[in-house]
Amino acid sequence: SGQQEGLSVINPDMVGAIGFSTGGFGVEYGDKMSSALDITYREPESFEGHLSGSLMGASLGIGQSKGKFSQLHGIRYKRNASLLSSLESKGEYDPNFFDYQTNMIFKFSKKWKLSFLGNIAINNYKFAPVSRETNFGTSEDAKQFKVYFDGQEKDKFETYFGALNLEFRPNKSSWFNMIASGFLTNELVAYDISGEYWLDRAGTTGEGNPDNAIGGELGVGRYHEHARNRLKISVMGLGFSGHTALNNHSFSYGFNINHQKIMERTREWELRDSAGYTLPSDGQNIRMIYNMSSNHDISTTRMAFYLADTYKINSSLGYFSLNGGLRFSYWDFNKEFLVSPRINLAFVPERNNSLTFRFATGLYYQQPFYKEFRRPIVDPDGNTQIVLNNEIKSQQSLHFILGGDYTFRAMGRPFKLTGEAYYKKLNNLIPYEIDN
Numbered sequence: 001s002g003q004q005e006g007l008s009v010i011n012p013d014m015v016g017a018i019g020f021s022t023g024g025f026g027v028e029y030g031d032k033m034s035s036a037l038d039i040t041y042r043e044p045e046s047f048e049g050h051l052s053g054s055l056m057g058a059s060l061g062i063g064q065s066k067g068k069f070s071q072l073h074g075i076r077y078k079r080n081a082s083l084l085s086s087l088e089s090k091g092e093y094d095p096n097f098f099d100y101q102t103n104m105i106f107k108f109s110k111k112w113k114l115s116f117l118g119n120i121a122i123n124n125y126k127f128a129p130v131s132r133e134t135n136f137g138t139s140e141d142a143k144q145f146k147v148y149f150d151g152q153e154k155d156k157f158e159t160y161f162g163a164l165n166l167e168f169r170p171n172k173s174s175w176f177n178m179i180a181s182g183f184l185t186n187e188l189v190a191y192d193i194s195g196e197y198w199l200d201r202a203g204t205t206g207e208g209n210p211d212n213a214i215g216g217e218l219g220v221g222r223y224h225e226h227a228r229n230r231l232k233i234s235v236m237g238l239g240f241s242g243h244t245a246l247n248n249h250s251f252s253y254g255f256n257i258n259h260q261k262i263m264e265r266t267r268e269w270e271l272r273d274s275a276g277y278t279l280p281s282d283g284q285n286i287r288m289i290y291n292m293s294s295n296h297d298i299s300t301t302r303m304a305f306y307l308a309d310t311y312k313i314n315s316s317l318g319y320f321s322l323n324g325g326l327r328f329s330y331w332d333f334n335k336e337f338l339v340s341p342r343i344n345l346a347f348v349p350e351r352n353n354s355l356t357f358r359f360a361t362g363l364y365y366q367q368p369f370y371k372e373f374r375r376p377i378v379d380p381d382g383n384t385q386i387v388l389n390n391e392i393k394s395q396q397s398l399h400f401i402l403g404g405d406y407t408f409r410a411m412g413r414p415f416k417l418t419g420e421a422y423y424k425k426l427n428n429l430i431p432y433e434i435d436n
Contacts, residue, residue: 218357
């Protein structure tokens with residue numbers, strides 16, 4: 001998402017409705033293996049505005065509606081410097097995160113509507129470490145690790161997103177959407193940090209006697225970490241979706257295609273110097289204890305199509321709603337073709353229409369994105385090079401969801417109580433690392 005430790009991609013001040021599914025969601029929600037979050041931004045009814053601020057940032061929102069046009073804008077700014085000052089690594093922390101979002105809607109007529117959703121996020125992370133002190137070990141064997149730093153780290157994560165949607169509603173039983181979207185991200189990680197460290201045996205008391213306190217130096221050394229990493233990704237998409245009601249059936253269908261261009265340049269290394277020689281040492285050459293390089297330019301295309309039908313039945317027992325759908329996906333990078341069947345059943349008993357019982361099952365996939373199919377390969381000399389794994393498979397999940405809802409009124413207000421139990425079997429999970 002390009003956000004790093006920054007702001008959430010969702011601006012809560014612009015949200016009008018939230019729908020969340022822990023599993024068993026329909027085919028229109030795409031290829032995700034665990035859950036789905038459905039966010040709808042508000043359409044303001046008149047002029048509105050808000051402003052809030054704190055020691056860590058501020059937010060501003062403006063909305064306006066007049067005639068056929070409505071617009072909603074939100075700006076957020078956040079700084080984490082005061083929070084990060086409590087970490088073990090002492091230094092100058094200056095991370096700042098900026099986010100601008102807009103949702104604009106123009107209604108040509110009752111049948112035609114054009115909307116635009118936009119997002120700009122610029123997140124900067126600056127760090128100049130000074131010192132670090134860490135204590136570890138046991139009460140009988142306590143150790144102390146001290147480091148004094150020189151250098152700094154500057155990271156930048158930029159994200160730009162836009163989606164243009166044209167909606168056509170010819171009648172009450174049908175609607176059609178055509179959507180064009182673009183996503184751009186630019187990530188830059190650059191640091192040169194050197195450190196001189198001391199590893200000491202911390203002063204401890206032997207058997208509770210302060211006179212038996214021991215300490216002493218265990219080792220000294222120096223290291224230098226360097227990185228110049230850049231990642232640029234662009235994703236351009238075009239999609240179509242529709243809905244048609246016919247008798248007791250409601251058909252949903254859609255198709256989307258997106259083209260991805262990715263450029264990565266990575267150069268990392270770490271030099272360690274202990275007692276006057278570098279590690280590892282062969283007696284002749286200066287060798288790095290770690291280095292990694294990557295140089296890739298790739299272009300891939302993903303396609304997906306889905307079809308679903310909701311069949312509704314009124315009987316003497318109650319109201320039944322059965323939704324069944326199929327989703328097909330293809331990715332030309334690993335030549336993987338996926339078929340995802342999904343079924344949802346809901347029942348409202350005739351005796352008590354305040355109750356709803358639900359059952360859902362389905363086979364779900366989540367296709368990997370770029371950082372998930374990078375594979376480090378280490379040669380005999382210890383050099384690490386990144387290769388792309390074009391045999392990677394999508395993560396898979398089999399869902400079984402059983403739930404129910406109970407609606408009632410209390411204290412003059414409507415309430416809904418929801419209970420749900422689920423079982424998910426996960427396959428082909430892709431491990432990952434969290435750095436820094």
